[in-house]
Amino acid sequence: MADNPFGFAMPGGQPPDPTDPQQMQQLLAQLQQLLAGPGAAGPVNWELARQVAASHLNSTGDPAVPATEREQVVEALxxxxxxxxxxxxxxSGVRTGEAWNRNEWIYHTLEVWQKLCDPVASRMVGAMNDLVPPEAQGSLGPMQTMVKALGGALFGGQLGQALGSLAAEVLSAGDIGLPLGPAGTAALIPANINAYGEGLSIDAEEVRLYVALREAAHQRLFGHVPWLRAHVLGAVEAYAAGIRVDREAVEEAMSQFDPADPESMRQLQVEGIFSPDSTPEQTAALTRLETALALVEGWVCEVVDAAATDRLPAMVRLSEAFRRRRAAGGPAEQTFAALVGLELRPRRLREAATLWRALTEHRGVDGRDSLWDHPDLLPTADDFGDPEGFASRSPELEFPPEEN
Known part of the structure; x- marks a missing residue:
């Protein structure tokens, strides 16, 4: 590519000639039409992501929530x-209970997705800029702005499809273990719960109540453990910071884009662009993330199963089904993991649930929940292997003496 000052093939496999004003003007005009608009300046064009997600849901279906079903959801919560x-x-951490359709889930969770995805997307956009040789960057002028906008649009389009798919699978605001929705708002997605319940052949009311228990438990945890939201989201950000961008994969994706054909944006695939660096720091970040997700989900499983044992006839089946579902992740979660390099499933969920159960037996409800008073009190990944030993040890936390 010695004759290509951009470092990658442009539409049709032919790079524009930077010395030909007509070619450059034509290219910029095409891209300006495609990329102009709100959200185009950031690492992710979130307005485009929202539109693509809405379009995806329009094609797959997004039934409105009838008033009677909204009442059932509020009562279940x-x-x-x-x-x-x-x-x-x-x-209780529930200040308001709501029933959302799939588009409402996207709308109410988009702000947190921005916090999670922007750092990763910035790395991809930076990699796209790196494809331009240093000697050519100074003479490109508006082309560098175009490359950033193109990266934001590319990532926005892909994220929009992933979020649209995920919106058709999630059962509640806290379903994937992250505090995605507004604080204090417990929300269920009835259309998805109904579809999931049909696959289990369990009474619809029981399934709704079990999902409501999980959602209410998440709200208690994130509502009354003030450091937890930052801890979990910080673990995601720390892991994302160590993700490496595959330059060749970015180059391959860019070579397939034709600014004269906006539909080519939909055909681009950026799965596989990201991979974690095998450094000690990245390994530690991954362990921290997996441990945080497992501890949250394990605690939710413990308190929900205790609450449902004598009330829901199908509790055992529901509990096992949800454990398998969370541990494996659905198709949309897997797509999201491939897209941004983040796996949002708690790999060690069963071990974490066993540990919380041991803590309940040894220390009681109050002693178990007191571990959420400070992050240093929580079990580590190593403690998962010896739940009885951890549960029987002294729960006291020693803080360093204050300096005078």
Whole structure:
């Protein structure tokens, strides 16, 4: 590519001639038409992501939530919150209960997705700029702005498809273990719960109540453990910071894009562009992330199963089905992992649930939940291998003496 000052093939495999003003003007005009608009300046064009996600849902279906079903959801969340009272010392975290359709889930969670995905996308956009040889960067002028906008649009389009798929699978605001929705808002997605329940052949009301219990438990945890939101999202960000961008994969994706054909944006695939660096820092970040997700999900499983044991006839089946679902991740979660390099499933969920159960037996509900008082009190990944040993040890945390 010695004759290509951009470092990668442009539309049709032919690079534009930077000395030909007409070619450059034509290219910029085409890209300006495609990339102009709100959200184009950032590492992800989130307006485009939202539009693509909405378009995806329009094609797959996004039924409105009838008023009667909204009432059923609100009542299920209210009842679930009452059932949780004896099983945890954390008070209710639900200030409002809602039933969302799939588009509403995207709308209410998009702000957190921005925080999670922008750092990763910035690395990809930076890699696209790196494809331009240093000697050519100074003379490109507006072309560098175009490359950034193109990267934002490319990532926005791909994320939009992933979020649209994920919106058709998630059952509640906290379903994937992250605090995605507004604080204090417990929300269920009835269309997805109904579809999931049909596959289990379990009474629809039981499934709704079990999902409501999980959602209410997540709200208690993130609502009354003030450091937890930053801890979990920080673990995701730390892991994302160590993700490496595959230059060849970026180059391959870019070579398939034709600014004269906006539909080519939909055909681009950026899966496989990201891979974690095998450094000690990245390994530690991954362990921290997996441990955080497992501890959250394990605690939710423990308190929810305790609340549902004598109330839901199908509790054992529901519990096992949800454990398998969270541990494996659905198709959309797997697509999202391939897209941004982040796996949002708790690999060690069963071990974490066993550890929380041992803590309940040894220390009681109050002693178990007191571990959420400080992040240094929580079990580590090593403690998963010896739940009885950890549960029987002294829970005291020694802080360093204050300096005078």
């Amino acid at each position: 209210r009842l679930a919150d009452l059932w949780l009272d004896p099983t945890t010392s954390l008070p």
